[in-house]
Amino acid sequence: MKQEVISILENSLKKQKLKISKQEIEKFVEVPPSSDLGDYAFPCFFLAEKMKISPHQIAIKIRETIKYKETDFEDITTNGPYINFFFNRKNLARKVVFEAITRKDKYGMGKVGKNKKVVVEFSSPNIAKPFGIGHLRSTIIGNSIANLCEFQGFKSVKLNYLGDWGTQFGKIILGFTKFGSEKKLEKDPIGHMLELYVKISKDKKYDEEAREWFKKLEEGDQKAVVLWRVFRELSLKEFESLYKKMGIVFDVYSGESDYQKQMKEVVKILKEKKLLKESEGALVVDLNEYNLGVALIQKSDGATLYMTRDLAAAIDRQKKYKFVKMVYEVGQEQKLHFKQLFKILELMGYSWAKNCVHVEHGLYLDKDKKKFATRKGKTILMKEVLDKTISLAKKEIQKRTKLNKGELEKRALKIAIASIFYGDLKNNRKNNVVFDLKRFVSFEGDTGPYVLYSYARASSIIRKDIPTKKFEVSELFDQEIDLVTRLLNFEKVAFDAHTSLNPSLIANYSYQLAKSFNEFYHSCPVIGSEEIAFRLALVEAFRIVLRNSLKLLGINVLEEM
């Protein structure tokens, strides 16, 4: 539609003997702030200098030369310095609704990613630590980004890169040998491991010994390896039950521990490329000339570091997956780390380094606006948040309906997930979020449950009568036009969200769409009205698009609430 506006303008400007390129026209064509100003608009300010008359007069002059009889436009008017284009709404409504109910779950899909692979690393919790809300953001956003890519035709590799290696394991192993209890470990594995970790971290006198234990682990010490394996298994089991509840499935579980062999190779290549420097007994890559400080590759005791493992992992993944893009969905506090990582890959001569991107998100902060620190035992557990949200959802359901237990549980879980996912994704991911459970689980207004509720309302209409593709469009109410326009926008929003790797665009869109529907629902009765055929189809189109849109966020709809 935009292209038609542009070519109409191009023809008209030619008649004015103005040399304005198509690209330049496209730059100025915009969607007006409100629909009574048209569906597209063209501001004439920039022509004032060339034509030496006021923008208002220019608009009138251009308008006079426009002919649009054979187009999809119903009216083209001027309003001060603007030329406003109005679609033929009936045609538009027919087209959009028909397309949505025909293409169903394919409606809005793109194909730029056909035959291309994107690796998305996300969630990546640390073994032996509880799954806190800190990892929640990565999990939800990463999952959504993978969905956004799939929707544009990419094959996504959802990769969970477990924090299962590093000095922290020295601490936990040391803690277990000193204060561990098998009984406690069996009862509440992660709780016990956390307890040990905090205990060891608190006292600096253990630091040295903890480092030694990690060194032993890297060297394959029997006792260390056995304990490590047990810790890993137990943690993974807990994480998996959480993912299952959240409806998140990974294609690959990988971990830092997978790269012990490759790390030596990485160090070797770095040496060959003369990138490595010795400094205070440790091996580093000096990135000062890029204003990125110094990256530690190997500790003075020979043990490896996060950076070394990430280098090995990146190289391995490019070999394995031949990705056109690799997304790291990790908190903003690791920004420097990833800048260093990508720079080093580039210096090593890997041209694909430019296809790696750190999609950072803001942190959850405590009431004092400080970072939650596991080391101090200060975390909010994901499990806790989920349980609280579920019980709140149950209360809300029971206020309205009586259900059997199974159905109640099922709905409450879906509502809770929608609430948590939506609540997180609607925010710009770069913002820090002060964690406030009350606000987090609110069910009114711009929330997950609001969106689900709109869908359930639509479904209840469809249950009363079946929509078909045979419908006529008569005079449209404003609310119907609004809803149709929203449906039309979905494709572009989905595309933009993928380009900018920003799920909040979809969250905001879903809300706007649901809002438009609720306004329609309020003022346009469907069952029993004269326009029943069209309105049923419109409601069905709404359901399809909202379902598609929420699916991109990782949220499943509910037929009844």
Next chain:
RNA sequence: GCCUCGGUAACUCAGCCUGGAUAGAGUGUCAGCCUUCUAAGCUGAAAGUCGCAGGUUCGAAUCCUGUCCGGGGCACCA
């Protein structure tokens, strides 16, 4: 100190990339709407020096510079 992200209504935020028509939502407050497709909803009102100061521009919340405030990062953690 350096790097980086943020500062928009009482509160939480969208809009900023790609500058345009009266700066938008939600919460909270106030006033309305359920014998009619689910009131987790809808309608309306009050509420804003877009942190501050310059600059660019016909036009700045949006771009540039400076500055203040808050978060995060800056070598043996991840």
